[in-house]
Amino acid sequence: MSANPHFRWHPLRGEWVAYASHRQGRTFLPPPEYNPLGPTVDPAFPTELPEGKYDVAVFENRFPSMTLAARDAPASIVETLPAKGVCEVVVFTRDARASIATLSIDHLDLLLQVWGDRTRELGSRPEIEYVLPFENKGVEVGVTLHHPHGQIYAYPFVPPVPARMLEQQARFYREKGKGLLADLIAREIADGQRVIYQDDGAIAFVPVCARYPYEVWIAPIEPVATFEDLSPSQRRGLARALKTVTLKYDGLWNRSFPYLMAWFSAPTDGKAYPHAHLHAQFYPPYRTSDRLKYLAGTELAGGMFANDSIPEEKARELQEVAVSIEETVHF
């Protein structure tokens, strides 16, 4: 049976699962100081990037779960498809020791533009219906390569989690004639106790319904469907929110704070999404400084998250971490 990237249909869950067994085969013995996400230094050991200067770099993952070159899904007892999608790596900066928290507002503004550019570019391909930029940060979420980077998955369908959130947003929009997330944000602002950052265009808050103890969402206050619809000042607000949240995370226990960050925007399938509201969700794996929140029975098998803390307490902890986003590092 072919091990090429392919999808199989999961009939009980009603969703696709991706298989790419070639991904295990990566063998490579670089020198110890070798950083595959840094610029090439020794031509005998080329990195993923050429020599030279860049601020943000994007390239296709060499061992992707999905590729537009996928052909011939194996015949099976369930429906299968070639895994026609795109997996890209986004290198946030040349500096291997940087992180979103240490990058300048200008640099983060550029990163938001890159996510927008890639979303438009990938989304314009007829195969692609949804583009998901995300960052897995820290060994606790399985990342061993510390050069600051994220990934972009471009799917040939709207994957289950965004699909579910869009369905909820569409229903609310039909019934109330306004955006579900914009409505929640207005309530978060009025309540105020979980807000971490706010300016004229953007907000960061521990959502009232946080599933992870230190979960934070970042969004433009007004509904904007995707990155490229942001005004320059909204985008700048999001850059400042990004820096504020990640500085507070790192400041909480005075160490690099791991998380999964994902950006949800409108699908790229050409339909209208007046109800879609661009935003980022951070899922940090820690529940206290020395305890991870494991996803176990009720979360993974039931789908109901049980949170041992209340969002108001965790928001207060983050509010109390003093940060100055003007103290930026320039390159």
Next chain:
Amino acid sequence: MSANPHFRWHPLRGEWVAYASHRQGRTFLPPPEYNPLGPTVDPAFPTELPEGKYDVAVFENRFPSMTLAARDAPASIVETLPAKGVCEVVVFTRDARASIATLSIDHLDLLLQVWGDRTRELGSRPEIEYVLPFENKGVEVGVTLHHPHGQIYAYPFVPPVPARMLEQQARFYREKGKGLLADLIAREIADGQRVIYQDDGAIAFVPVCARYPYEVWIAPIEPVATFEDLSPSQRRGLARALKTVTLKYDGLWNRSFPYLMAWFSAPTDGKAYPHAHLHAQFYPPYRTSDRLKYLAGTELAGGMFANDSIPEEKARELQEVAVSIEETVHF
């Protein structure tokens, strides 16, 4: 704001999240040999269980995410409810060093009867609509108490994952007049390459659409909605399948193999579920003997699992582990 167990509505995902901040407060300094799930030995340090003999014991979790005693959900900017549910602990045996793999077929048959008994008993309460027995096994899934035990969560609603699977089963049943899982099992039997155990009444297999590399499902071959509808020989088949799968897991790398195991049956809300098919799903956290499968961007934010191996390969590995379920330990 009250820290009592309560639910908050997550409007974007359309699901409930449970909060119970009192769970962090557990302070207790027992002697080092103290096992809270063993029978009481020293009356100065009572365990959760009295002295004396038992095969399987069930008690209510002292720090539950849900309790029928929950009152007064805090007012909030989203809908809230008291977390009226039940969280029970099921101690599988008195022997702290045992596991499902080492228990006798008779003992596992009894455990299946206990799960059935609790599902009926908890499900008969008007507040409860779904009963989910599960076992989190191993430090890799966050379990530090090694006495063999599982948990039962009884929810006042059908939680998202079973709800989704029931929806898929209901649609298939309406369209085809037969059970979705029974149909998949018939195809797995005809194909044969992923079957791990099979007798007249029960089957264990790596599903063709496995999301976790070593995922295994156990089910009666014919559709049975819940534990108490099993015939004695079907139940015995499931007991033998349980022992076979867990022995193969432990035999794979000659060490205790961690997993999350959950049993999905029909809801207990009094409606008819002719399409429901009782089964267990095992989600093991390892993808190779020394590498965990981390759930990251595409799994947690997208909801699409990417599996680095194909189910046929992992099934072959498990098939090749020779086990004898007659070599049982009797107590």
